[in-house]
Amino acid sequence: MCQLLGMNCNTPTDIVFSFEGFRCRGGLTDSHADGFGIGFFEDKGVRLFHDDKASATSPVADLVRNYPIQSKNVIAHIRKATQGPILLANTHPFMREMWGQYWLFAHNGNLKGFQPREGQYYRTVGTTDSEAAFCYLLETLRQKFDHAPSLEQIFAEVNLIAQELRQYGLLNFLLSNGEWLIAHTGSLLHYIVRKAPFGEAKLVDDDVQIDFASVTTPNDRVAVIATLPLTDNENWQQLAVNELALFQDGEIVLRRTPDNPYYPTEAQGLAMARHAV
Amino acid sequence: MCQLLGMNCNTPTDIVFSFEGFRCRGGLTDSHADGFGIGFFEDKGVRLFHDDKASATSPVADLVRNYPIQSKNVIAHIRKATQGPILLANTHPFMREMWGQYWLFAHNGNLKGFQPREGQYYRTVGTTDSEAAFCYLLETLRQKFDHAPSLEQIFAEVNLIAQELRQYGLLNFLLSNGEWLIAHTGSLLHYIVRKAPFGEAKLVDDDVQIDFASVTTPNDRVAVIATLPLTDNENWQQLAVNELALFQDGEIVLRRTPDNPYYPTEAQGLAMARHAV
Numbered sequence: 367m368c369q370l371l372g373m374n375c376n377t378p379t380d381i382v383f384s385f386e387g388f389r390c391r392g393g394l395t396d397s398h399a400d401g402f403g404i405g406f407f408e409d410k411g412v413r414l415f416h417d418d419k420a421s422a423t424s425p426v427a428d429l430v431r432n433y434p435i436q437s438k439n440v441i442a443h444i445r446k447a448t449q450g451p452i453l454l455a456n457t458h459p460f461m462r463e464m465w466g467q468y469w470l471f472a473h474n475g476n477l478k479g480f481q482p483r484e485g486q487y488y489r490t491v492g493t494t495d496s497e498a499a500f501c502y503l504l505e506t507l508r509q510k511f512d513h514a515p516s517l518e519q520i521f522a523e524v525n526l527i528a529q530e531l532r533q534y535g536l537l538n539f540l541l542s543n544g545e546w547l548i549a550h551t552g553s554l555l556h557y558i559v560r561k562a563p564f565g566e567a568k569l570v571d572d573d574v575q576i577d578f579a580s581v582t583t584p585n586d587r588v589a590v591i592a593t594l595p596l597t598d599n600e601n602w603q604q605l606a607v608n609e610l611a612l613f614q615d616g617e618i619v620l621r622r623t624p625d626n627p628y629y630p631t632e633a634q635g636l637a638m639a640r641h642a643v
Numbered sequence: 644m645c646q647l648l649g650m651n652c653n654t655p656t657d658i659v660f661s662f663e664g665f666r667c668r669g670g671l672t673d674s675h676a677d678g679f680g681i682g683f684f685e686d687k688g689v690r691l692f693h694d695d696k697a698s699a700t701s702p703v704a705d706l707v708r709n710y711p712i713q714s715k716n717v718i719a720h721i722r723k724a725t726q727g728p729i730l731l732a733n734t735h736p737f738m739r740e741m742w743g744q745y746w747l748f749a750h751n752g753n754l755k756g757f758q759p760r761e762g763q764y765y766r767t768v769g770t771t772d773s774e775a776a777f778c779y780l781l782e783t784l785r786q787k788f789d790h791a792p793s794l795e796q797i798f799a800e801v802n803l804i805a806q807e808l809r810q811y812g813l814l815n816f817l818l819s820n821g822e823w824l825i826a827h828t829g830s831l832l833h834y835i836v837r838k839a840p841f842g843e844a845k846l847v848d849d850d851v852q853i854d855f856a857s858v859t860t861p862n863d864r865v866a867v868i869a870t871l872p873l874t875d876n877e878n879w880q881q882l883a884v885n886e887l888a889l890f891q892d893g894e895i896v897l898r899r900t901p902d903n904p905y906y907p908t909e910a911q912g913l914a915m916a917r918h919a920v
Contacts (some may be wrong), residue, residue, distance in 0.1 A: 410768050411731025414691050425710045433702045454688025463739060466766040487764060489743040491687050 368458070368474040369398050370555065371442040372540040372591035374547040376615035378408075378436035379588050383576050385430055385442065387569035387596040392421030392444035395571040400452045402427060404442035405459045405470040406435045407544035412468045413437075416457045439542045443472035448495075455492035459540075460500050462488055464507065465514040467543045471500040474593060475536030475552050499537070503527050517546065517612070521620045524548055525610045532608065540591065546614040549591050551605040556595050558602045559617055561587040567597040587616030645735070645751040646675050647832065648719040649817040649868035651824040653892035655685075655713035656865050660853045662719065663708055664846035664873040669698030669721035672848040677729045679704060681719035682736045682747040683712045684821035689745045690714075693734045716819045720749035725772075732769035736817075737777050739765055741784065742791040744820045748777040751870060752813030752829050776814070780804050794823065794889070798897045801825055802887045809885065817868065823891040826868050828882040834868040835879045836894055844874040864893030 371388045373381050385404070393399035402421035406413040413435060417426040421444050443458035450456040458472040464487075473496035480495050485505035490497045506527050507520070514520075524541065528550045531537050537552035549555055562585070564578035582588075591613070595602035605611055612620040648665045650658050662681070670676035679698035683690040690712060694703040698721050720735035727733040735749035741764075750773035757772050762782035767774045783804050784797070791797075801818065805827045808814050814829035826832055837844075839862070841855035859865075868890070872879035882888060889897040 408695075408731040411693070411734065413693055413731065416688070416690055418685075425706060429702060429706045454685040454690060457688065461738075463766065463768060466768055468768055489740065491740060491743055491745055 367398075367448065367476070368443055368445045369396070369593040370472055370474050370538060370540050370591070371440075371593075372542070372547050372549060373437070373440040373588065374542075374591075374613035374616055375438045375586070375588045377583075377586050378438050379586065380434035380436055381440050381442075382431055382434050383567070383569070383574070384590050384592070384596050386574055387571040388442060388444065388592065389421040389427050389431070390571035392427075394422035398444040398446040400445040400447040401457045402442070402444045403457045403459050403472070404430055404440065405461065406437040407439040407468070407470075407542065408435070408437055410467065410544055412461060412470065412544070414459070414461055416454055418452055418454055418457060439544050439547050441470045441472050441540045441542055441547070443474075448476045450492060450494040453492060456494045456497070458496060460497050462500070462504055464504050465511075467514070469504065469541065469543050471503070471539060471541050472496075473499060474538040477531060477534035477537065480531070480534040499531055499539070502531070503541070518620070521548070521610070521612050521622075525622055528610055538593070546612050547591070549605060549611050549613065551607060551609045553607060554593055555591060555605045556593070556602040557589055557591040557605060557611075558595075558600055559587065559589045561616070566599070568599050570596060570598045589613045589616045589618070644675075644725065644753070645720055645722045646673070646870040647749055647751050647815060647817050647868070648717075649819070649824050649826060650714070650717040650865065651819075651868075651890035651893055652715050652863070652865045654860075654863050655715050656863065657711035657713055658717050658719075659708055659711050660844070660846070660851070661867050661869070661873050663851055664848040665719060665721065665869065666698040666704050666708070667848035671699035675721040675723040677722040677724040678734045679719070679721045680734045680736050680749070681707055681717065682738065683714040684716040684745070684747075684819065685712070685714055687744065687821055689738060689747065689821070691736070691738055693731055695729055695731055695734060716821050716824050718747045718749050718817045718819055718824070720751075725753045727769060727771035730769060733771045733774070735773060737774050739777070739781055741781050742788075744791070746781065746818065746820050748780070748816060748818050749773075750776060751815040754808060754811035754814065757808070757811040776808055776816070779808070780818070795897070798825070798887070798889050798899075802899055805887055815870070823889055824868070826882060826888050826890065828884060828886045830884060831870055832868060832882045833870070833872050833879040834866055834882060835872075835877055836864065836866045838864040838893070843876070845876050847873060847875045866890045866893045866895070
């Protein structure tokens with residue numbers, strides 16, 4: 367299995383503090399040592415760092431720690447290989463372009479026997495179930511929409527695709543096009559929204575703490591999503607199993623769970639629950 | 644304008660020595676200081692490093708220097724902006740997936756008034772003529788071939804597309820899918836093939852020299868392509884204006900110039916000059 371880390375903010379923010387704890391789980395405080403990757407959106411562009419070395423000791427991870435990149439959407443992944451050998455081509459997050467935007471995707475789980483037919487628009491380069499799921503997701507969206515539809519339509523479609531993919535096994539994923547970040551919880555994902563008044567936080571995995579009040583402005587809002595909470599003195603929320611949540615500007619703006627009364631029965635059901643955290 | 648650097652080898656090789664000289668031209672020995680990028684193929688995967696800072700001082704470039712990544716195909720680019728602002732989305736090399744392979748592209752030149760219609764398969768994210776040319780090149784190939792055709796067919800098609808693009812202005816580019824590297828010379832590109840017996844080399848842009856004999860094996864063959872020679876004591880060759888050359892395993896295996904008698908009049912003309920350097 368693997369672990370996921372995502373960040374979505376209303377203002378470009380560096381992820382150095384959260385990444386510092388997260389990377390320890392790649393070989394130091396946990397065993398996800400089969401490579402790591404992190405992608406930062408900067409406006410429409412993406413900085414993508416991959417390494418097949420463990421994140422705890424990777425020089426690429428050192429750079430990420432030492433070079434505070436400001437981003438509104440970040441997806442990171444540390445890998446413990448299940449399907450596919452330890453190759454750079456199998457390292458998350460995966461990136462493709464669709465509708466003139468870059469899309470990033472990282473997956474934690476195991477989709478057994480998922481072998482979709484070859485896509486017209488999107489094909490895998492590596493050998494993981496995760497990249498196959500990403501390409502299938504994009505292919506399905508692209509076949510349906512020649513240009514970017516509304517946020518609500520994308521969310522509804524991704525929800526349908528996630529339902530389909532869940533039949534093959536465990537599916538936790540993070541997906542972003544630089545404007546928003548979608549989290550799907552198959553088993554385990556937590557999140558926290560940091561906003562004023564900002565307090566102090568202390569990492570679980572390392573003896574590091576930070577006073578967010580000293581590095582933020584009162585209007586900042588930062589959502590951090592992680593497989594397991596990264597700090598031990600903040601109030602992390604757990605997303606429901608099979609929940610799909612869309613973060614924008616540092617808060618959840620669309621969410622859907624099987625138990626949610628607004629859970630739609632068809633893709634175009636747009637009467638979705640909108641509520642800020 | 645910009646400068647290009649490429650490497651194509653028969654065995655994974657690090658580009659640290661060449662990159663050390665090349666990066667100096669991004670703000671130190673020359674003025675190409677509007678960002679840089681470098682992409683390394685590792686098997687089918689790609690490590691891609693972009694920065695909107697000058698390569699001479701970028702921390703990302705420091706990482707590339709300090710972390711010898713072994714690769715058979717590398718494309719790097721330092722930018723002096725002509726079209727498009729200094730944004731990460733406008734930073735070369737650009738990457739897309741086609742036929743289940745990643746493709747990298749970097750361009751030096753200026754295509755005036757080149758505004759192809761929106762592609763079905765490939766669309767630009769940024770605002771440069773360079774990314775538009777790359778997307779047009781891939782779109783044309785993808786519309787013609789649903790799966791990867793032969794090397795000769797790709798080369799012939801790329802040659803036709805290059806002829807078309809040249810009508811809009813200056814077009815020096817490097818293109819690679821990880822198996823080979825194509826160089827197109829609109830004005831200025833040099834190359835060198837290093838093979839046994841290996842000698843010493845000294846950078847033009849920095850007081851650094853290397854004895855390749857101490858870091859290679861007798862079977863290694865490494866082609867380096869650069870806008871201007873990187874060393875001052877080796878015999879760099881200049882590619883002809885409007886020449887297209889395909890490097891594989893560290894040597895030119897296909898090349899075509901307007902003066903070459905084998906220069907074909909149609910895409911399927913496969914009787915091309917094959918000769919090793």
